[in-house]
Amino acid sequence: MSTLLKQDPASLTTASVDSPLSLSQMQTPRDDPVGGIERRARLSRREFEHEYSLPRRPVILTDATASWAARRWNLASLRERAGHREIEYRGALAKVRFGDLIDAIESSDPKSPAPYGRNIHVFRDLPELADDIRPRLAYCQPDWKSTRLLPKHFGFENGLEEMFIGGRGAKFPGLHVDYWGMDAFISQLHGEKEVLVCAPDQTPFLHTDPDDPLSCPIDDFDHPDLERFPLFAQAQPIRLTLQPGETLFCPNGWWHTTAMPGVSITVVTAQWCRGNWRQLIEDYVRTNRATRRVKTALVANYLRAVGVALTLRDRLWLGL
Ligand SMILES: O=C(O)CCC(=O)C(=O)O
Ligand SMILES: [Fe+2]
Numbered sequence: 001m002s003t004l005l006k007q008d009p010a011s012l013t014t015a016s017v018d019s020p021l022s023l024s025q026m027q028t029p030r031d032d033p034v035g036g037i038e039r040r041a042r043l044s045r046r047e048f049e050h051e052y053s054l055p056r057r058p059v060i061l062t063d064a065t066a067s068w069a070a071r072r073w074n075l076a077s078l079r080e081r082a083g084h085r086e087i088e089y090r091g092a093l094a095k096v097r098f099g100d101l102i103d104a105i106e107s108s109d110p111k112s113p114a115p116y117g118r119n120i121h122v123f124r125d126l127p128e129l130a131d132d133i134r135p136r137l138a139y140c141q142p143d144w145k146s147t148r149l150l151p152k153h154f155g156f157e158n159g160l161e162e163m164f165i166g167g168r169g170a171k172f173p174g175l176h177v178d179y180w181g182m183d184a185f186i187s188q189l190h191g192e193k194e195v196l197v198c199a200p201d202q203t204p205f206l207h208t209d210p211d212d213p214l215s216c217p218i219d220d221f222d223h224p225d226l227e228r229f230p231l232f233a234q235a236q237p238i239r240l241t242l243q244p245g246e247t248l249f250c251p252n253g254w255w256h257t258t259a260m261p262g263v264s265i266t267v268v269t270a271q272w273c274r275g276n277w278r279q280l281i282e283d284y285v286r287t288n289r290a291t292r293r294v295k296t297a298l299v300a301n302y303l304r305a306v307g308v309a310l311t312l313r314d315r316l317w318l319g320l
Helices: 025-026 046-052 075-082 098-106 125-131 200-205 232-236 277-288 293-317
Strands: 059-061 115-119 161-166 183-190 195-198 238-243 247-250 255-259 264-271
Touching: 046 059, 046 232, 046 247, 075 098, 098 161, 183 195, 183 255, 200 232, 200 255, 277 293
Parallel strands: none
Antiparallel strands: 059 247, 115 161, 161 264, 183 247, 183 264, 195 238, 195 255
């Protein structure tokens, strides 16, 4: 089995939807940090803001999706309910029947893994499943990018929920930082997902290309080619396994990639908030300044002003 993980983290103190936290788990919510990434349950929105979102610290939330019906998804139920839908996924050349993708995933093998169904737009392409991932994660509210202060023609899409579905041996195509400054909530719903994470201060060891600063060219983390990528010998990647029911909060700037030891179904929620607004502006400027210099500077200043207004709203009205 080719995986990101050579060893699993210590046994987990995971809150599952079916079995509420025991008292001892509630009293020791910071048990079992993996490379400094804690597992936490029953965090208030304000605690999340101040302990993780503003300091830009990742965390595994063990109960963020507890109310989602999607916690009961599996290949058979998705095939029955939405197998007839035509979907798009990133990396595919054409639309595919969701049921055909599921069939391929069911018989995926590490030697020739089935395609990894990435960034499937649940609300647009799989409407039968939309209610299963509502309400939106509480830690993603309010989503700053959906504010009425941002005119539609700025081209920022509103909040995104996307499905990632893969089988044994599938991998995300590479270690990367998300574009548009977005934070990702990677909610594991079925099966396990192996995740490799590198903190922002590891960037000097990742051999990034200045023209493509959000992707890392290293393609095999079990056997990294240290002749080609000698600096990686100094890197300190964090490896963890997400269990069904767990959500990894991956703040923008943190590198991440994933691998699937078996069937895996995930929903990733993108988030914009006070914690990453500056990063959204930086990424907007980085990608647009060469072609539209004046417009980019004006929009960036407007976005900064929106950031001030929304910070005041969140602090004064919402008590965050
Ligand atoms: O769940 C995964 O495989 C990773 C998703 C991700 O990193 C992304 O969409 O940017
Ligand atoms: Fe990502």
